Amino acid sequence: MENYFLILIGTVFVNNIVLAKILGLCPFMGVSKKLEAAIGMGMATTFVLTLASGASYLVNHYLLGSELAYLRTLSFIIVIASIVQFTEMFIHKTSPVLYQVLGIYLPLITTNCAVLGIPLLNVQENHDFIQSLFFGFGGAVGFALVLTTFAAMRERLEGADVPLPFKGSAIAMVTAGLMSIASMGFSGLVK
Amino acid sequence: MLNALLVMIGLAVALGAVLGFASLKFKVEGNPLVEKVDAILPQIQCGQCGFPGCKPYAEAIASGKAAINLCAPGGEAVMKRLADLLGVEPQPLAAEAARPKPKQVALIDEQICIGCTLCFQACPVDAIVGAAKQVHTVLDSECTGCELCLPPCPVDCITMVPVEEGLNGWKWNYPVYPISDDARKDVEVTS
Amino acid sequence: MRTLHPFHGGIHPPEHKSQSTRQGIAAAPLPARLVVPLRQHNGNPARPVVAVGDHVLKGQMIGAPEGFISAAVHAPASGRVMAIEMQPIPHPSGLPDVSVVLEPDGEERWIERQAIDYRAIDPADLRNRLRDAGVVGLGGAVFPSHIKLDASGLETLVINAAECEPYITCDDMLMRERAAEVVQGIAIMQHVMAAREVLIGIEDNKPEAISAMQAACQGSGFEVVTVPTLYPSGSAKQLIKLLTGKEVPSGALAPQVGVQCFNVATAYTIHRAVNHGEPVISRIVTLTGNMEEPRNYEVLIGTPVGELVKVAKPRADTSGYLMGGPMMGLPLTDPGVPVVKATNCIIATSAELFPPPPRAMPCIRCTRCAQACPADLQPQELFWFAKAKNFAKAQEYQLFDCIECGCCNYVCPSHIPLVQFYRFAKSEIHAQERDRKASERARERHEFREFRLEREKQEKAAKHAAKAAQAAASPDGGSGDEAAAKKAAIQAAIDRAKAKKAAVTPQNVDDLPPEAQAKIDEIEERRTHARESAGQAAAVQKSDEGQGAS
């Protein structure tokens, strides 16, 4: 139990996938202009990532084993792509505005390095099935959390008197960097 | 080798089946976004965007076939609201749409009008009343100022007159709030 | 002692009230010219009912109420109508509005004044009379009173005598000198609305008014409630909260929570209108600020401000005039604007009394404004959104609950013109709303037009189809002269047409696919042309038949 809790805390705060591992920056920069879109993206990613962690564990453990390890990346990508496709259809049906808001970024979850990174890290750290699920879920929650706070900050920045050369993405990158500095405080907390 | 092939084929078939099922289950009818976009467009029906009316333009935007910066009467405000709805970066107005025009209505010079009915066939909102061989009149309250009635008039008796500011339509100016000494910047802020 | 329910926030600006209460209310001299705007109230402007050149009596109606939300306007003095034209009015835009210009004849001849026995007549009738007497809320909002009185079975009638703005003392003096008449007016309101209790809220900085009102209320059952001096306790919703603990829901009116609130001066005018038959043609105005002899005057509506202020002797360094108090008042750009029903105070300004604010700084989010806001808003957020023209967000943060009292502005250490930003954002949102409504209407009209065109097309098609049938019946139309042959031919054609109709109609007329419709239209077009040259008619028809059957 403590183990799972540590995995959660570790992935959400300490080894945050965006701030510490610098993964998933594409949607982090792309879908953080509006809080609502960020929350939607966070939820979509959480869904995809948790599912992808579990599915890729199953694929890795039961289909590939150690002898077909060279197929790992390839098959993970296929699994993730299908899950993303599924999510896309689901969102298109249930929330057209969210679908439009997520726009190009929804299919881009496929190539969100976070979504491939987490299953690969799972394999690397020899997580069992439940651990993989927690790791995937924790990583995604960390991603969603950072994405939402970042989106709220960018909404605030809309009204800020930012010097012209730094307006828009530039100041967003600076902000992301400062957030990363802030999260470095947690380093050393969980091994 | 055979194992690898079997695994990949198995994966492909299984995931394909899931996706196929999903595509039937979550089939989307129509595009509800069109209504939302249409609600933002000013409904002047002027066709300056290159589409024959606001609804077709809305459809084009919703399906991603048209840029959001083509609406001349709506100007910056409409473009921003579209960008907001669709979650895309605001774009500068297209060259043809960038000329801001004061709100205006058509006025028919009744001395010249020959009652040819060509103008009210052109009016997209039926704001011109009259009958064949009778002088036509513009309903000020319904005229959207689209100028579509100007070209068909054989005697050039229609002119556009700006709507005068009255107590009912009066607006407060952007407050004087000088943050910098830069004259250019203040102009930008107050305009 | 009644328990008060303080509202959030509020400020204590210096009061400056004592200088204008040293002397009693005096009558202002009759001016040479009266300019009476027809829009002195919320709602539709009054419709002029006099013509240029007419002679009018004092109190004669010159503008009739137009529609439900409107009130009448009366001649403040007897005299001649010189013009009905655009004249400057007190409005932030500085735009002129339709006004009746009167030249008083100095005779001050009244119309026939008739008191009404308000207990004897129907309340609805009484309300109409008040509308025709031009009774509107004199606290500043000038909302027609007859509409506000249209609420019966009221829990509480609140009389607003807080007069919280600095400098203004007109209500204070009114209560000191005419408390009995005010109370009679309140009695009329209570009667009309059948209010269970009446609370008169007066700020504790007006002890004379409080004791005068208490004396006048003896035996009436009305309760004078002393409230602490705190701006803006004179704002209706805040005063209602203070006295009753009830919050009027946002966007709703007070009667929804069983309360109605009237200004104390309105009560007085209701008394004058009902018990004396006098319409609203004058009001008490405080002349104060940078003046030698600040004092309250009873001023005829329509008196030009520039002329009025002379009686109070403005000092030499006076830089301008302010209508209303320093918190919410309107700086006048033109001294020619007249006193209107909303004018409670004229303040002469000077650089010393009202120094221009220091240079504005960026907002540092210190939340002093939020602590001062009587509407529990977050002014710093509203400002942030209004500054960036993010109106949707501003509305989400309840911009429209802002009462523009100016408390946030008053306490802002960055000297930001916050209220200006809210006014700007509100008027932009209203403009957007107007545009949206206009575009909604345009869309409806456009869609109707499309529908109409489609219908006309179909009607035309149907007509053509009928004509085609007719033409088929008479293949040689107008050119036939051999009757018998023609008859036979007609008969034959009818038969043919009937046969064809039986075969073709279901396919062609009942549900037309667009392509077929287009084809038919095209053919119809050709045929109409063809029929003009009668000789070709038959040939064309043949091809028509051929195609029609295919």
Add this chain to the structure above:
Amino acid sequence: MNSPLVAEKTAVNFIMLKVLAALLPAIAAYVYFFGPAILVSIALASVTALASEAAVLHLRHYPLRVYLTDGSALVTAWLLALSIPPLAPWWLIVVGTLFAILVAKHLYGGLGNNLFNPAMVGFAALMISFPSHMTHWTAPDVLAHSHWSFAQQMDFMFGGISPADSKLDAVTMATPLDTLKTQLHLERTVAEIQSSPIFSTLSGKGTEIIALLYLLGGLFLWQQRIISWHIPASFLAAMFGLAGLFYLYDPVHYASPLFHLFAGGTMLGAFFIATDYVTSPTTPLGKLIFGAGIGVCAYVIRVLGGYPDGIAFAVLFLNSAVPLIDAYTQPRVFGHAGKWFNGRKE
């Protein structure tokens, strides 16, 4: 001109000056315990801050006099100087201040626009980049093995030259928090560690007096209505509560909650850093959440994490959450039923 035409006599620089004034007693104690070098640090940071601010203002065509006198750059400079070790080399102060003013403040548009507390951004950047310089704290005069004269201190700060007869180690020592952390790793108990001479009744010798004076300054600001009670109270309560839980659970390995309140930057953080207007929430509930969040994070970082103290990181971490906190803690508006969240009724 439009209404309102009257205004309270107040200004941004009144507020900032009061904040600076509230720091003075603690600075006096600082000088008493650690020598006058801190005054040089403060002066250096102030000059750097004003100069860099002036440069940016000039580039952006902003009026120099108005913004240089607003006092905000001075507050940033003072807080940064008070946060870093007193004998820090001059370039450390300059780099930290430049980073704070240029990156954390002016890239965002200057006063009122920044998202992160500039002083803490400067501090964190230094902590990450120059960890060894940032952990060399001078010992209070009463404890130091040898005393450097003011001239010797200046030589060290500006030239990196230690006096011939003593090394830097002779005048520096680990802070109480640091000592506690490293000694606990050596399997010693809190009671044993706290018997060392650097500890006193509350926390460290000397530092506890400074912390008390920060508290006093903070109370002055509260009395002057410059700051509200929400952030300091929830900050201190959260830290006290969490430290208390750990202390009750295992008093042998966790220091008492009172120690944590007066050790490290707790008091400075609670009253002067976390309460920075621009980078803290504006709603009462938001302030409580924000303060409690900092208290918890700071305790977790200083006790369980890798850095000796967690105030700066905790403040920055919660700074990033401020817009989100604000959006979701909007109070009820007059005449509205129930609370509302981010524009939507609950």
